[in-house]
Amino acid sequence: MTSPDLRARPANRIPAVLCGVFVAFFLIQILTFDYGRDQGIYAVVARSILEGGMPYRDAWDFKPPGIFVLYAIARLFFGANDWGIRLLECLFLVAMCICIVRWAKKVFLPQLSGYFAIALAILIHAQLDFWHTAQPESFGGALTIFGLCTAPLFATDDRSPSRPLLRWFVAGVFFGMAGLLKPQLAFGGGLLVMLPLAARLLGKKLPFLQAFAAPKDGPGEWKSLFATGLGTIAPVALCALWFAAKGSLQDLYEVLFVFTPNYTKLGWQGLSPLDLAYNGVVDWFTGYSALVPLGISLLLLFAHRLSSRERAAALAICLLIALHLAGVVAQAKFFAYHYGATWPLTALLVGLGIALLWEQAIKASRWWIAAFALIVPLICFTRSATKGVPQSFLARTSIRTQALLSGGLTPQIRDELASVDGVNAGANRQIAQFFQEIDSLSPGKPLRPIFIWGFEPIIYDWANRPASTRYIYNVPQRAAWLQQTMRDRLMADLAANPPEFIIIERHDPLPGVTGNYLDSGDALKDFPELRSLIEGHYKQAFTHEDFMVLHEAAPPVAAAKPSPKP
Template sequence: MTTPSQDSRADPAKDGAAWLRRGAIAIVAAAALLVLTFGQGRDQAIYTMVARSVVDGGMPYRDAWDFKPPGIFAIYTLARALFGAAPWGIRVIEALGLVATSFGLVVLARRLWKEATVGHVAAALAALVHAQLDFWHTAQPETFGGMLTVAALVVALRAAPRGPALVAAGALFGLAGLLKPPLAGGGAVLALWLSLRRRRDDPDASPRDLLAPFAWVLLGGVTPFAVTFAVFAARGALADLHQTLFVFTPHYTALGWEGRLFGAMLYQAVSEWLVEHSSAMGLGLLLLLARGPAGWSRPGLPLLLGIVGIQLLGVALQGKFFPYHYAGLWPVTALIAALGWVETARALLARGRMARVGLAALVLAGLLARSATKDVHGTFWRRAARRLRVFTWDRDDQPTIDGLATVADLDAQSNRRVAAALRSLTPEGEPIYVWGFEPALYDLADRPPASRYIYNIPQRVPWSASWARPMLLADLAAHPPAAIVVVDNDALPHVTGDGRTSVDLVDGDDPFVELRQMLQRDYRRAAAIQDFTIFTRTR
């Protein structure tokens, strides 16, 4: 009988890394599966309706109106083309993107620090926060912009990136900018970091060599914008894009600035990023800070912090501070926070049993102290347990499924009831119009919208009502709706600047007179369901 040699014995460090890798894979897989169960919020319904129009030959802004940048509509159009009207189609693309981003974080950790373990922890952190954002704050422009940011860094961060790689990275940052303009700024941060690194490595480098990264990244970055503008021009929709993004949207953004100083807004963005949304991320960042220069001096860290900084600047400039506005930050933040967790874990594991107990307490605090789950009913862990139950063995529990897709004044059960009523009250194929902010009803009822305005914000706000109301009336005259749904209790002061509801603009003191006259003249009240009143055409 032989005795195993020392070399054949298990290496505790390697064994621990293997278990950590398996744990990260499990967390990413669980998060991706949770994403597949997410319902559809209002924003997702808007993007879906624009995609429906594009698949049918229309164009964003001209044929289906929203004021988000065009990149998000391209992604939803892809989902619509591949999976039809199924709301889970976009979730399949989102889940695949989450998995790909997880691989990208591991690649980046290896390239920057030769630390696959850091990448595994980063993947787990990013996936956890992504799942915690739940259905309302996912599948947003920032969601996919963060994924493209990681892809751009993977392409660019090679030993000696050449021109084509930097052009490709710039193009990926440009695509991210088409989802959320500040995300394109990551390309400028990358170019600056590469130029400074070249100057450090070669003090005699020529100005041409130092400027080359800027030229390559800029070339790639402007290409998606140029192609987008060319497509809109060729399809005759460039003026509509301009009217929406450069006339309407600045007024909307200005609402968040009223009575506020930019310094205070930037402070809010930074503080919320650090402590408001994820204790796992925040603790990791603090642990890295506590490591001192040994942690701060890691190569590539200034690049990652610069990308985080430019995105936080964008959050502050927008001035709304919705949880999903930070979604583009989390993958890169996870890479930084993972450094703090891994270095601290190694230090504590080498100090004995009590230090390990302390590490376990830190991990528990990171998991439980603060979650990115906001606005919805219940904690992340309870909602995850409910999803596991109803999407595995209790699929007929419709009340729980509706509850998981309900938030604030969006009631999934009411929407289904209204959609069923519309199907029974209107002929198949006939258009309907929803005077309110509930665009999901069109797909749920399987009826086409009678207007490009799939929700009524442009008609409600003072800076666009003068041109948006006549355009809506022209749409309704050209495509008379078989039914008009008027929504109540849909006040959105952070969007409209006042507390009026859609009903107020029909029956209130300062109404949309022409719409009220149309309802009185051509329609009768057919049904009332919770906050919805359905009017059907009489002539």
Template sequence: MSRIARSAPSWVAARLGAAAPALAVAIPAIGWVWEATVRASWASLGRDQGIFQYVAWAVGEGDVAYRDVRDVNGPVISMVHLVFQLLGGADEHRFRVLDLVCTGLSFVIAGALLPSIAGYEPRRRPGFLVRGAWALAAWVALSAQYAVYGFWDTAQRESFLDWFVLVSIALQATRAASDDPRSRLTTATLFASGLLSFVPWLGKPTFAIFTASQLVALLVEAGPLRARGRRLVVFLAGGAVGVAIPLAFVALRGDLGAWARITFVDVPAMYRFIWPRPASTILSMPGYAALARVAVVTSAGLGVLIALRRLPRRAIPIAAMPVLGLVSVVVQAKGFPYHFHPVTLGVSFGWLVALVTIWEGTFGSSASFASSGRSAAVIARRAAVIIAAILVGARAAYLAWLAPYPPVPAPEARDKASLESGERLAAFDRIDYFPRAMRDAAEYVAARTKPDDRVQSYAMDAYLLFLAGRRSATPYIYAYDLNADAALHGSFDPGGLSPTDEEIGRIRAIRDAHAQDLATRLESAPPAAFVFVDRSPLMSSADAVADFAAQCPEAAVWLSSRYRQTADFEGIRVWLRNDLAAREPGHTPDAPGD
């Protein structure tokens, strides 16, 4: 038998041994996670995803971002939705598939980099099988923590931005990022890491705290000061490109001045007072307190591995991610579930980093899995790692089992009519969100207006305009731009943020300016229809028409003589302009408003 033939089994055994913890994570859960992922791909869109679908579509149709469509979110979110729509993401199933593919790809990339983070010796560089096993383990463990959020809280801003953060900190933590900064591989790695790190700044500014941890890691990395300085310069050069890309999008498809005014003036003056919660309230909500403790323990444990030099200092951002995710949640002061995406992702990824690091440490300087595992201490440590890996996999299976999605529709029930039936969409109803009624209203509006007609809504569901294929008559697609009562009230919790008298004056001035601008725009170019959505959040009354009259009296008086309610879909009320309403069955010339 040839030497190659004799060595083949030992080579495979060594690779399987190096990948054992990864397989222990993946094997118990892969079936459950795949099933949850498939169910998630058929989920309908929630309110936030629908809003961003409209914003991206309107910009794609020629509206100027931040001027014609007023939005407090950064351009990266619109960019993601616009790219998805170009790839067929106007369809809900296709949108979900694209989200799951991109999210899963970020998990796979980070997982494939895990062996390099753990510090494999140059002569024991991980091969394809080892990297593939850890990529699979990462997809399983990280997809499970993602799927459990449900349809309302996935494909959200935080989850999109996590793509960039996760891959960025994984790249920075690899051995390649700490080599000679003059080498092409190190330059490319650090440049890509910097680019990916800075992109989220233009999605949500709170993500800058993750970049801060990366800068700290670059500054404290071992090696000559000059080498550290060069690495920092390359990282910042990538960051400059990362910031420039979304800013270029705003310059080309939006209004930079309007974006800056909303982001740096209106958000701190008004929007931060909408539904704020103090940290004590957020972290005491069901499930959040336990998650916070797990995040702190995970960060502390990884910190110990760094202090013991089992992990390199360049892994500081990985260790910090769970705790910094909590900081981001507290700074945003809302406590919405999707704000916790960086926390749960950081925890799960941190566990994988710990597993591969401790497992790799059992090899010592030997290249042989078998020869390095004969001592009782080594065997015990490896057994402990395998048990921990199995528990991580079991947790992933449990989370996937909990994923709150309805069953996958049967092949014969995947046509548009079946997917949008009232029976199926009822699974996605919420106390103030009714997907089937929204589609009924959208179909009604689309059938009675022309494609180039404008429609004004008073609601929190711009998705209706997207479904109807009609652009908004004014920039105001959010009710809170016209009804500032929530901002004026501030927090409902003791110790929460509330505006001062001076801040109340500024909030009212912003609201009054919006209401006046709305009235002026409507009078100069009357839209074909109005849509009022009862029970919308951030209104002071469950009756949207009454709320509009109280908040925008001038526009309401103008509306009452020129439009008439012609349809009501479970509280989604459509008012057509009088010339269009006259064509409706049952129209009477002396009806109010004629």
């Protein structure tokens, strides 16, 4: 067991301060992140919500509704910009870091466990870069930590925590809110509340489970389970009531329980459940940070020094991680952001392992401390969570830092950093500027809708033009399942609300989403109804990068064409 006198060592102060500075630096980096495709979708749906519309019915996507509400909150308080959601994301992360440090101090004896944990959690979050952050999992991870820290799992000084039923209820609310972002996260509260029951049933065989034992003067396991379940159901029920009041329950059902399961099945083709599980666990353990296998190995190495309370806490964290990974494996896509909710929990385990190593070092000699201070930071950057971008994490961080020190990121730098995986952020912005310029020629004139046949809905938002249809991108019409139904609805939308302009995108194949390698241009050839509408009522105005812009009558003035990129 760890010696209590190590908690007061002055040598702990410097690492704690450095971890805090480390976290602050990368939070500033996160504030500079722009939108990727997904963030553009969420922003356009959020815009629809604030205009009185509903997700799925008025602005279509297949993610759970919680992420749209968060983007709407950011837009409501911080305006229609790219940085509002990043500010809200950082507020969540700061609150999460405070909870991790406070919880770790109460549960783990090594004082630095929480500080090392937040440093790793924020490092991985920043390494995921713009595309894989501000995702449902990004916020779901913080809400999971809030639920874990609220749950009255451990008694203090042989006494029951105050108001345990209320705390179980609030913990359930946090997990329920996380479930509105990613369904599997909702079960975290139910998993935790079962641990006191496990302590009663298995405590004699597994003595460390007694740390979960419900105090004799407490409410009992079944009341706690009811309180947690009620809390978990509460936000889900409120969301269902919101959709019911707006007459959109059928739209929600069709997207989440009909379209999305077919999308999920794409990743199962040719792989057994065992293959998928292996891929998911190995990817989590080795694919994003070298500190993860190191820290967990250290935790196992020093396991004999852990108290029963610490072992019980580690078990609770492992169970939540397993729940998260089960959801990632079930999705079978293994996108980087799918692990986003798991890193704060993983960081708690890794932070404990590294803190145990630190205490071993300060008990040994200054040479051990020096070796720790040199080797551990180096290991941080031997494997990065940054994926799918042209530059390394250190290079992108250097570009952002130099730009901030020089007065801020220019639009050109921002667009270069946000142009990855077939997305040309500069071209998107220039197409949007085209509409801004022609709209500025007729101030006060009502803005007519436009229609994008492609996968860049952010143009709607940047151009400040309404969409002609609920389908803000064309995956539903390109996917094999429900294709004709979705096409019929699209054509009905376009007939009821004819677009002034149609923008056709090329070179945007999405086999992981649509199940085929056709881009939007190729998919149009197999969509005779839309092709007939375009050929009969629209003329080409101009082409720019991967976009062809068509106008319903005469082409707009040439002066309004977007200028080439510098």
